[in-house]
Amino acid sequence: MRNRAQCVIIGGGVVGTAIAYYLAKGGMTDCVLVEAGYLSSGATGRCGGGIRQQWSTEANTRLAIESVREFSTLEDELGADIEFLQGGYLVLAYTDEDVAQFEKNVGLQQALGLDVSILTPDEITERVVPQLNTDGVRMATYCPSDASANPFLTTMAYADAAHRLGVEIELFTPVTRVLTEHGKVTGVETSRGTISAPLVVNVAGSHSVPIAATAGVDLPITPYRRQILVTEPLERFFHPMIISFSLGVYFRQVRHGSVIGGFGDPDEPAGFNQTSSLEFLTTMSSKLAFLMPRLRSVKIVRQWGGLYDLTPDAQPILGETDGVEGFFQASGFSGHGFMIAPKVAILVAQVVAGQKPDLDISRLNVRRFTEGPVTTDRSVV
Amino acid sequence: MNRDVIICRCEDVTYGEIVDVIDEGLTTTEEIKRVLRCGMGPCQGRTCSRLIARIIAEKTGAKVADVPYPTVRPPSRPVEIGTLAEPGAVNVRTLTGTSDEE
Structure with missing residues (x-):
């Protein structure tokens, strides 16, 4: 050295x-x-490997748009496959607060040139993810150029x-x-x-x-455990990362075929604990079974924990x-x-x-x- | 050993691929798992971890006992989502707010 x-x-x-x-x-x-x-x-x-441009402030949205621009040419620039895929992000709204916030966000994001739009529940299943259970979904925002890659x-x-x-x-x-x-x-x-x-x-x-x-x-950074699980591989059947802030969930299908997803427990104590919990496994399974009933017969092969380094x-x-x-x-x-x-x-x-x-x-x-x-x-x- | 011998049966990873990444500088089972996916399939490395530790030992001169296996993560066997899901656990009509946390 x-x-x-x-x-x-x-x-x-x-x-x-x-x-x-x-x-x-x-x-x-x-x-x-x-x-x-x-x-x-x-x-x-x-981490889950998602690359989202849909943010609620101008500065964050600009930074995210610029990052996607870099990601989109990174495989050529670095000479390596990073499994970059522009499969989009579908953000589900369930509450009045979600709807009000998303309408504001979309206005800001469109003004910055982002290809984002509001979808009705029917449009979600007709145009983006036919297998999604939209029970309770008020609307969604969808940005097809949002992406993912292998971390x-x-x-x-x-x-x-x-x-x-x-x-x-x-x-x-x-x-x-x-x-x-x-x-x-x-x-x-x-x-x-x-x-x-x-x-x-x-x-x-x-x-x-x-x-x-x-x-x-x-x-002023505090570590909080976040957990993720991954299923056995399936033939590709959906492309976007599907997330909801109010329901607390995110999941996508990776190139290998597995569905990978997680959520943050709002009661998680601060600390460096990265162990896996049974409670996460059952709660995340309940969310996936609800949102995509066809996943009920799919097997989970692994779960793990990692740390968010959260600032105020x-x-x-x-x-x-x-x-x-x-x-x-x-x-x-x-x-x-x-x-x-x-x-x-x-x-x-x-x-x-x-x-x-x-x-x-x-x-x-x-x-x-x-x-x-x-x-x-x-x-x- | 023949380069085409499969070491990780779940993810079809060969001896040759493993030797190549060791030559490129990856010297732990955790690193090799992340790059080649060996140990990420249904058996979660039960078959290949030991073999990979041995290949690392042979290639680097370390003792097999000194090459750590990757972290063992739950569940210990693949389990169907429907088996773990709790009926009625998700009620989208009682949600409030738009959380800062996902």
């Missing part, structure tokens, strides 16, 4: 590997990426491309301390030695908090840290890091390299939490 670099990236998830790639692509090839386990062993490799393959593709450009990747190498001197970052101490660097990017999901704390930086406004923390020059944060993705990873990584890489980012990300600096109240996007699942 090298003991000196221009930039150290902490974390081998999709955002960390993508930042490493875009830094190297922009000319900063003297980078080392350190990962505590293996690539995508954290939140990335445990493992995407992370590996970014890592391989970064490596080809000269980035060194060190696996099973946890960071034990971020080193600082006179208000500037000077490197990181790892389980395998120290790496001196004037630039350090902390992209370790929920684990970013204890890492930042070693440099005296407080990140469910928005990521991006950018340089006040008081520690050269120390950058990219974490707190609150369950939607994978879907915005390409554009976020481009922007963070631009900021790290001292360039002006193509979209302003100053609103996402950690300092927002000390400057007054923050507003939450209502479209977080």
Whole structure:
């Protein structure tokens, strides 16, 4: 392992590997990426792989549209199959609040050029998913260019491309301390030695908090367990990710044929617990059996848990840290890091390299939490 | 061993494919599972995990006992969704709000 670099990236998830790639692509090839386990062993490799552009604020919708644009050319750019599919997202409304919020969202999203529309329950089954049980559904929003991809393959593709450009990747190498001197970052101490660097990017999901704390930086991120299950493979019979905020569910069919889905328990206690629960298995089965009765005879083969790194406004923390020059944060993705990873990584890489980012990300600096109240996007699942 | 020998029977992963990804730098059963899908099928790695651990040991010089198996996840056998679903558990008419959490 090298003991000196221009930039150290902490974390081998999709955002960390993508930042490493875009830094190297922009000319900063003297980078080392350190990962505590293996690539995508954290939140990335445990996520559902959905890529949604339907958000309730202009800034988030723009960021998501830009990310889909990047995703759509990523397989050619990185020279790898990441199972990218523009199968759409179907968002189901069950309550008055859903309907009011979605009508507002669609107006905003259409104004930004998104191919989203409102569907009646009949239109859902006639045009998009004939097998869906629309009992209780008031309406849905449908965006055919929303997408999905395989999180493992995407992370590996970014890592391989970064490596080809000269980035060194060190696996099973946890960071034990971020080193600082006179208000500037000077490197990181790892389980395998120290790496001196004037630039350090902390992209370790929920684990970013204890890492930042070693440099005296407080990140308001709380880990919460989220669970997912996957069925045996079936011949492809539906394309979109189907979600509902009020019912609490999301599921899609992956290229391999399995149906994969989950939901967040609102009573889940904070913490690093990633174990699987029987309660999740039965509740998720009840939701799938209700929404798609033909799945009743389909077998579940596996379930797992992962962590949302939730911030108070469910928005990521991006950018340089006040008081520690050269120390950058990219974490707190609150369950939607994978879907915005390409554009976020481009922007963070631009900021790290001292360039002006193509979209302003100053609103996402950690300092927002000390400057007054923050507003939450209502479209977080 | 013949490269065409199937190591993971559920997902049709061959010895040759496994050796190739080890040569590319994947040295744990967890990484190989995520890239090749071996151990993700109906038997959940009951047949192949041991074999893959042995191939890793042979290729990397580690002891077989020192190569960890992938995490074992529930359910221990595939179970039909209809068996686990609780009748009446979902009532879409009592929902309120539009949640921040999915």
